[in-house]
Amino acid sequence: MSAFEKLSALKDKMMKPIYDKRRHLGCEMCGTTFYGHYQKDGHNAVPNGKETPHPTKKGWVILETYSDVFYPVCPSCCLCISVTDAKQAKEVYLERQEKQKKREERRAAKEEKRNAAPVNCGKRLFFERRDLFYKRLEQVWENPENIKPVELLSTSFLDELFIIHSGLGVRSKMFAHYKVKKLFIDGTYMSNSGKSKMGWFTPYFVIENTKTGKVREHGAERHVEPRKNRRNDPDRNWGLPE
Numbered sequence: 001m002s003a004f005e006k007l008s009a010l011k012d013k014m015m016k017p018i019y020d021k022r023r024h025l026g027c028e029m030c031g032t033t034f035y036g037h038y039q040k041d042g043h044n045a046v047p048n049g050k051e052t053p054h055p056t057k058k059g060w061v062i063l064e065t066y067s068d069v070f071y072p073v074c075p076s077c078c079l080c081i082s083v084t085d086a087k088q089a090k091e092v093y094l095e096r097q098e099k100q101k102k103r104e105e106r107r108a109a110k111e112e113k114r115n116a117a118p119v120n121c122g123k124r125l126f127f128e129r130r131d132l133f134y135k136r137l138e139q140v141w142e143n144p145e146n147i148k149p150v151e152l153l154s155t156s157f158l159d160e161l162f163i164i165h166s167g168l169g170v171r172s173k174m175f176a177h178y179k180v181k182k183l184f185i186d187g188t189y190m191s192n193s194g195k196s197k198m199g200w201f202t203p204y205f206v207i208e209n210t211k212t213g214k215v216r217e218h219g220a221e222r223h224v225e226p227r228k229n230r231r232n233d234p235d236r237n238w239g240l241p242e
Helices: 003-020 086-116 130-142 155-166 234-239
Strands: 023-027 033-036 045-053 061-070 083-085 119-122 125-127 171-175 178-190 197-209 215-218
Touching (some): 003 061, 023 086, 033 086, 083 086, 086 130, 119 130, 119 155, 125 130, 155 171, 155 197
Antiparallel strands (some): 023 033, 045 061, 171 178, 197 215
16 A cells, blocks of 8 residues: 555544534525535535634634535535534524515515605696505506596606506507597707717607597697707707807
8 A cells, every 4th residue: 555545544534533423504595404414525615613814804814624524415405505503504594584574674664655655646636645546557557448537637647557557658548438649759859979869758648539539638738848059059050160
């Protein structure tokens, strides 16, 4: 037997108790605890108890690990990088769950505050809560024959109705015997450099009474002409050199 083989055999004999010992392990990711053994290969090395100061970050330490002792795979989530001692894994998991619970509570409180805010659509159309507003939008879209006249005259109500259920762009839909078409006034213009487009599109609605043939347009009065720059001002020769 060569010297290398003797050293290998001696190392295996010294490491055998480490591999054979049954250990209580846990997963920080899913919170599962289980009994298992260390392995000779893997991706999550076991710390050997030694620490070295971080070379650049003051106060930080680097945990040294064995080169050939690794944690096994978690039997529940099949991850090995989150496996550690059962007590430590349980503490980390519970701490993460508590943080997640607090985040959900803050999110729920924020959502409730948002839903509790009133929505004023103008034209004597007012909702005491935001969630009631969206509930009414859903009801009108599913049963268009039940739309109220005051809702037909509200540009903001119709705009939100079309955006949620049909998306952006030109749209049309029948509500009872009214044909409602959503259009836009192009208020965009080029910047002085001509590299980007500025301004906005103003939505407005054309409502046709299919019984009487009467057509009504509303919402266009909200359009505000963008201020002129060199490129869209005829008094300055459209931004061209003199």
